[in-house]
Amino acid sequence: MSSKTKTMWNVGLIAALLLLLFLLEQVIPSGSMFFTVLKKGAIYALVAVSMNLLNGFTGLFSLGQAGFMLLGAYTYAILTIPVESRNSVYQYFDGGVIQFALPVPVALIAGGIVAAVFAYLIGLPVLRLKSDYLAIATLGFAEIIRAVFQWDKLGPVTNGSNLLRSYPTFKSVLYPFVVAGICIALIVLLINSTYGRAFKAIRDDEIAAEAMGINLAHHKRLAFVISSFFAGISGGLLAMYQTSIQASMFKSAMTYEILLIVVIGGIGSVTGSCISSFLFIACSEWWLRFLDNENLYIGSFHVPLLRPGFRKVVFAVIIMLMVLFYRRGIMGDKEFSLEKISNFFRRKRGKKEGKGGASHE
Amino acid sequence: MSDILEVKNLNVSYGGIKAVKDISFSVPKGQVVTLIGANGAGKSSTLRSIVSLVRPESGSILWEGAEIAGLPTDQIVSRGITLVPEGRRVFSDLSVAENLKIGAYMRKDALDEDLKWVYDLFPRLKERSWQLAGTLSGGEQQMLAIGRALMSRPKLIMMDEPSLGLAPIIVKGVFDIIREIHKQGVTILLIEQNANMALKAADIGYVMETGRITMTGSGAELLENDEVKAAYLGKAKEK
Numbered sequence: 001m002s003s004k005t006k007t008m009w010n011v012g013l014i015a016a017l018l019l020l021l022f023l024l025e026q027v028i029p030s031g032s033m034f035f036t037v038l039k040k041g042a043i044y045a046l047v048a049v050s051m052n053l054l055n056g057f058t059g060l061f062s063l064g065q066a067g068f069m070l071l072g073a074y075t076y077a078i079l080t081i082p083v084e085s086r087n088s089v090y091q092y093f094d095g096g097v098i099q100f101a102l103p104v105p106v107a108l109i110a111g112g113i114v115a116a117v118f119a120y121l122i123g124l125p126v127l128r129l130k131s132d133y134l135a136i137a138t139l140g141f142a143e144i145i146r147a148v149f150q151w152d153k154l155g156p157v158t159n160g161s162n163l164l165r166s167y168p169t170f171k172s173v174l175y176p177f178v179v180a181g182i183c184i185a186l187i188v189l190l191i192n193s194t195y196g197r198a199f200k201a202i203r204d205d206e207i208a209a210e211a212m213g214i215n216l217a218h219h220k221r222l223a224f225v226i227s228s229f230f231a232g233i234s235g236g237l238l239a240m241y242q243t244s245i246q247a248s249m250f251k252s253a254m255t256y257e258i259l260l261i262v263v264i265g266g267i268g269s270v271t272g273s274c275i276s277s278f279l280f281i282a283c284s285e286w287w288l289r290f291l292d293n294e295n296l297y298i299g300s301f302h303v304p305l306l307r308p309g310f311r312k313v314v315f316a317v318i319i320m321l322m323v324l325f326y327r328r329g330i331m332g333d334k335e336f337s338l339e340k341i342s343n344f345f346r347r348k349r350g351k352k353e354g355k356g357g358a359s360h361e
Numbered sequence: 362m363s364d365i366l367e368v369k370n371l372n373v374s375y376g377g378i379k380a381v382k383d384i385s386f387s388v389p390k391g392q393v394v395t396l397i398g399a400n401g402a403g404k405s406s407t408l409r410s411i412v413s414l415v416r417p418e419s420g421s422i423l424w425e426g427a428e429i430a431g432l433p434t435d436q437i438v439s440r441g442i443t444l445v446p447e448g449r450r451v452f453s454d455l456s457v458a459e460n461l462k463i464g465a466y467m468r469k470d471a472l473d474e475d476l477k478w479v480y481d482l483f484p485r486l487k488e489r490s491w492q493l494a495g496t497l498s499g500g501e502q503q504m505l506a507i508g509r510a511l512m513s514r515p516k517l518i519m520m521d522e523p524s525l526g527l528a529p530i531i532v533k534g535v536f537d538i539i540r541e542i543h544k545q546g547v548t549i550l551l552i553e554q555n556a557n558m559a560l561k562a563a564d565i566g567y568v569m570e571t572g573r574i575t576m577t578g579s580g581a582e583l584l585e586n587d588e589v590k591a592a593y594l595g596k597a598k599e600k
Contacts, residue, residue, distance in 0.1 A: 201452050201463045208450035213438030213467040
């Protein structure tokens with residue numbers, strides 16, 4: 001397949017997917033769990049890919065994702081609450097200090113930029129650290145940010161530990177898909193550029209990369225800032241999805257969820273992160289719900305053990321099994337592509353016919 | 362012939378330990394210069410300090426007459442010095458072709474010609490251009506490491522123990538390549554424990570012992586020197 005037809009196929013596939021989503025939205029009631037999973041899945045896919053850019057492609061083990069999402073989410077919410085609702089939202093702070101509202105896309109990007117600026121500043125000292133130490137430092141940063149945003153003194157801006165709400169949100173499932181899709185496409189372009197190659201070189205061997213003339217500090221900072229930018233945007237999307245936010249939501253557990261998605265999907269695989277994000281959200285929010293039902297009968301048999309919260313036990317076991325049997329994640333460091341699938345089927349058909357499948361080319 | 366690289370009174374230490382003590386040597390343009398010596402003599406530290414992977418403590422490093430000691434590595438590489446690091450250090454999860462392209466990271470111009478040049482030098486790499494570098498054999502990885510360094514079109518290529526851990530027949534191949542690169546006009550600074558092979562290939566040799574240069578001479582002279590023979594070539598002193 002030439003690269004041109006490949007792009008055509010991919011664009012066609014994406015268009016078909018969006019059309020399918022659009023049609024489903026007309027048919028299935030909008031409150032359905034199906035859409036909840038799709039919306040949250042798309043948002044998590046974006047943040048997982050942004051984390052993968054850092055952990056999987058640049059080899060920087062960072063656990064600050066929740067902090068950068070918080071920055072994005074708060075920036076978005078603070079900048080978009082309509083002026084007339086500010087008095088009720090900031091009821092303890094006399095309507096807050098900000099008395100204007102920005103359009104949604106501008107605020108989303110501003111969220112990304114704020115996250116990126118913080119990442120730059122934090123990165124200056126922190127990126128000198130390696131592996132586990134970097135993880136600890138970034139995790140600490142995320143926790144500090146969460147605490148600072150709950151601080152009363154900052155109330156006129158952040159509304160202290162109270163909810164931020166009444167900002168514009170999205171209804172259609174297409175919205176997070178389009179935004180996350182564009183962002184992921186940008187990340188993929190970056191990964192395939194010379195910068196991406198330099199990131200991968202740093203991941204594989206820092207000393208050799210430096211000897212080739214790759215400026216380690218500069219490239220690590222670049223990866224960190226870009227990753228945080230997209231984490232910030234996904235934070236903004238998450239705020240829209242949740243319709244109200246509070247700093248206490250962005251716990252380190254959230255970072256671990258994202259890390260889990262990245263690991264299950266395959267460290268170093270963008271498509272793996274996307275696929276595992278939807279699977280993860282579907283499992284944790286939807287498919288295992290029936291396990292929480294205490295009165296589940298199969299025929300007249302009362303299924304034992306089930307009680308609220310039991311799904312989490314099963315979920316944990318599933319994850320352990322996943323990690324045991326798929327050590328490198330669903331995709332490893334491979335990418336899912338139409339070409340590979342078509343090659344796979346071609347080869348299969350060739351085998352069935354007992355002759356080489358190459359004649360189909 | 363003019364010296365392309367001149368090292369004067371170079372000192373390198375790690376914490377309190379002095380690895381390189383006040384050494385001076387020069388590399389004339391278009392020649393093969395070798396530093397030989399036992400483990401821990403300070404050979405690698407010397408090379409690494411030339412490209413600023415380690416900061417020299419004091420001393421000066423003149424490249425084409427200009428001071429480069431302590432400059433950031435990327436600037437030194439873009440001036441035309443490349444290091445083939447010890448132990449090959451190819452990017453094992455990247456393909457052979459990607460490895461080569463990273464070698465040319467500092468350059469913004471087209472690479473096709475250089476890729477062809479490297480593939481002509483190492484036809485093996487061309488056959489395996491889509492293979493992950495980690496799956497190559499040791500000798501192939503060494504060739505990739507040299508090819509990767511050549512992609513930056515260096516004026517001086519510095520090799521840190523290119524024969525390390527390779528079978529004798531492959532070591533011979535590596536030295537054939539070194540001669541070939543030299544013929545094409547690249548200046549070479551070579552570090553070796555395999556003194557015999559290195560001195561045969563070299564125009565000028567320096568012997569390093571515990572951080573100091575103790576002997577200098579042409580490759581052929583050092584090969585005949587009794588002390589060198591005893592210490593590095595495994596031949597007893599003739600009485």
